[in-house]
Amino acid sequence: MKNLFYLTVVLIAYGSLFPFEFHTGGLSAAVWDNFWRSWRVISSRGDILSNVALFVPYGLFGMAARSARTPVVGRFVFLILTGALFAFVLQLAQLWVIARDAALQDVGWNLLGLVVGAGTLLRQDFARGFSGFFASQRFSFPLLLLLAWLISLWLPFVPTLDLQVVKNALKPLFLDPVWDTGEALLHAACWLVAISLWQSMGRDGPRLVHVYWLLPLTLVAQLFLVGGRLTLGEVSGAAAALLLHALWPSTFEQRARTLLVLMFLAVGFDKITPVQLGENRFLWIPFEGFLTGSMLTNVQNLFEKFFVFGALLWLARASRLSWWLSTVLVTGWVLEIEVFQSFSVGHTAEITDMLYVLALAFYLRSGWNQEAGAADEDVARSGRYSRRRQHVLDAPSIASREGKPLPAFSSIAAQPPPAVRGVPARPDLTLSTGDIKAALWALLPGVIVIAIVLRLLLELPGIPYNVLEMFSGGGSVLFIAVFALAVAWNGAGSAFAGHWLSKRRWGLLALPVAVFGSALVSYLLLKVALTAETLADLSGGSVLNYRMTQEKVWGDFGASVFTFLNSTTILPIVERAVRFVALVGPLFVALVALQAAVYKVRERGGMSGMVSELGKYLLYALPWLLLCKYIAFDESSTDNLNELIERPGTFGLGGGGYLYALVFLLSASGVWLGWAMRSGGRRLLVAAVAAIVAVPLGWWLLNQGLVERFTKYHATYSGVDFFLGPDRRNRLDTGTLFMRWSVVQLGMVLSLAWGIRVFHAFSGPVLAAAARPWGGAGRHEPVVRGRTAPARHYPG
Incomplete structure (x- = not known):
């Protein structure tokens, strides 16, 4: 509470x-x-x-x-x-x-x-x-969903006996009926779910027969409410729901699975129709759509979404899907709908719906954990599984629609098979509520501090103009907070990708997937936080469609193919994402390879073999590094970065080689410091000193990688002046530039270490298990839901 x-x-x-x-x-x-x-x-x-x-x-x-x-x-x-x-x-x-x-x-x-x-x-x-x-969520949550559905139909709860209001409510049904397939399908699915919710309360709730008069009464009541209206799709959907329920003598479990599919289809069809392709603004600020426009309509939509999203999660859990799978399934479906709506005129594409689903999912998760925890207390007191434990952790048989209530949030405890003698179980990425809270405590203070510090820095004089203009919303603290999340993701996402990569057998194929996936998430976060001009200045704009259709680099056939595909809408989006991934690819290659190597050697109980493991992953990444260089620099669509990179000089090594070495230095320092935060004490002190000592080396690599003298717009400056100075004309002395670079390098290292620490807090039990050798002697005990279960002995 x-x-x-x-x-x-x-x-x-x-x-x-x-x-x-x-x-x-x-x-x-x-x-x-x-x-x-x-x-x-x-x-x-x-x-x-x-x-x-x-x-x-x-x-x-x-x-x-x-x-x-x-x-x-x-x-x-x-x-x-x-x-x-x-x-x-x-x-x-x-x-x-x-x-x-x-x-x-x-x-x-x-x-x-x-x-x-x-x-x-x-x-x-x-x-x-x-x-x-x-x-008691088994009773309260279905009732809350039912109340939300009724509220969405009955708002604003202003009764009236005015005959004209009744006539106005009936006009869409009789005088001007318009058939809406999406509305009829959605109402049929929602009423079928409402009937199942009614049944799920069982003996604690109302009897099933009452639903047959509740449904028509709900529709009739809308005639006597101000603003009420009955449409052909609404009445047809309700009638179809009653008919289908009467002719559907299946068990609750079978019905839950079918209703889950039906709700997915109904929600998807209703949200994407009518289809009219075009550009549509995506609302990234949470509740922006709810807090603007008609508040009555917004409140109705809020309660309708509470019912729809809650019903999807409830049906997924009733179908015996795990909590994580249910959350990912519903969130992913809503995300796909919102992405489609961002390319369809007449719809509202916003981030709020996904946050709504996640909030409901975590609320259900906390309730389920309380039930399981109460059952564990029974086990501790009695020394054996009680009936309450059996009710919470076992999946009982589901009766017919006239039978017992559906335990909506019960499931079989996910118990891994016991360790066979000599073959201990491999640790996997498992999460608990405590891990999530620890990760949030590690993440949110850092996000808040970064957002506040950056916002204050933007108010200071002498800040580089390219920094002042980089954030969306005119430097709004909300967009700066999203930028802070992107900063945290660089460390946390690469740690997750490294952990995932270390478990894959085919590292050559898995490494590009890990790198591309983590870099793509970073791009999506930065796309929200930064202006389109800033991203275009960094990674370049979209030129592929022009080269294909105008320059015809693939000939007339290629031009006709790109014209047929209507490449002016989708292709630029994909191209900008690919160019950004190619630009930051070396950073994520270094981070992912370093952390995958760390996970590998820790599994063997020490740090020996770190160089060989790291070399193996870097060898896997070599062709992808060359591809990143080709896309980001050789075939770049902007010269903002190319013109600042030093041409081949000492040892025949171009400035790009020094900059890649700088990226690896920053990554190694961040990974070292991030892992040292787990141990603390002397190891943390050594890692911190090493990060500070690496600053002069980073300064030297930066100067070697960037041009010393460059003229543009009648101004002459160096690459270091461009990145660290206030503007092109006011140049700073070397000492001031070095101090600024020291802050930048240490800030990058600390941000990477912070992100890695967030992931470690998120997956603490996994890292503890990975630190122990798998093949050592001794008996391994299986772990069930974060607790060590009694070891099982097998004959022979």
Whole structure:
């Protein structure tokens, strides 16, 4: 319950400070005077209701999250005091938010909502019932989904007996009927799921026969609600759901699998139709679509998505899919829909839906862990598997639709086969809730610090102009935070790819997959954080379509093929991604190869053989490094980087060779420091000193790799001046440039080490297992869900 309270606090702050466009100037005396007088301003009815409703969950979950030792009245007073301070701080912060109007009167309405929410749970029986409702997900989650579905149909809950309202609601059905296949299919699937949700509550919930009058009553009720309307697709879908359910005498489990497929098809068809190809802006800011436009429509969509996404996860778990597979399956499907919508006019493509799915999935995961943990307490007390343990971990037989309830979140515990004598089990990447929390604690503070530091640095004088203009949203802290995630991914993603690569038998084929995959994720994050001009300056624009259709480098046949494929839409997107991957490919090759080699040698119980393993992976990567060089430099579509790289000089080695050596030096320092953070003490000290000592070497490699003198736009400067100086005309002395480079190099090394540390926190048990030799003597005990199970003895 505390997690729900903390989530409520975050969402309230997010909604109050949206769209995160701040002005940094001072506030005039008139602004402050208007603010202190704003408690007298009369707000509209909609603003009053929204401000009251905003803090109702704060009071509800705040009271429910109290410990048993805290007095009820004391908790109530504490929530009022902290809530008043929280609401006041938010209104104060809105003074610096562009397009937001701060008003002290809103604090009073927020407090009213808090009192309503917290006052509901002042009575002990209400508080116990509220906490017990959320503690039993087998009952609460299906009921929450049903309520969300009804709310999406009945909003805004304003009843009326006006005959004209009834006529208006029936007009789309009788006077102007329009058939919408997507709407009919979606409503049929949703009502079939609603019936299954109704059944899943079993003896704790209503009887099955009640659903046959609930469904038509739900439709009829819309006739007597302001804004209600019945469409041909909605009524047809509901009728089809009742008919199919009556003619479908299958078990719950069989029905869950079929309904899962039906829901996937219905949601996909409804979200992508009608299809009208074209460019569509993707909303990267969470809840941007929800916080703009008609709030009533947005709230209806919010509850409908809660039902749809929650139902998909519920059906996946009811089909005995694991939690991770269910989450990946639903999130991946929603991602595909959003990607398609970004190329279809008339749809809203946004990141919010995927975050919505992940939030629901983690909520279900926490509830399932609580059930399993309670069952483990029974095991500890009795020394054997109790009935409760059997209920949680075993998958019982599913009765027919008139039978027992469906245990929506139960599954068979994923138990690996016991270790055969002499052949211990290979450690795999397994995760627990504790690992996820540890990773978040390692990730989020770093993201926040980087975002704040970079935002403050952008305000300083003398910052290079290419840095000032690189971030999207005019340097908004939200986009800088996404950039910080991309920085963390360089270390964490390469660590994950290295771990995955070390487990593959065919390293020659697996290495490009690991490198390309991790670099592509980095590109997607940077595409959000940085401006299109910045990415184009780095990796180049799209020229392949021009060369094929205009220059006809493949002749008339090639030009006709590219014209037929309509390559002006899809090909530039792919080409820009490939060019970026080719540019950063050497960095990820070095990071992935280094960490794969570390994993390999740690599996053998030491660090011997590190050079041979690393050499093997670098040999595998050699053809891909040459391909990256060919795409990024030999056939580049921009000269911004090429013109700054030194031509062949000492030892016949061009500047690119020195820069690749610099990339490897930074990667090696970051990997060394990241792994040393796990051990701490002397190893961490040695790695930190080595990273500092490597700064002069990095400075020398940088100067060898970049030109010493270059003239452009009537200005003469060096490559180092371009990267580290404020602009082309104001040159800095060598000492200042070296100090700036020291900060850049150490910052890059620390960021790589930080990302690696995040992955280590995410997969701590795996690394501990990998540190032990697999083939050593002694008995290996299988690990079940993060706990060591009793060793099983086999004869012979």
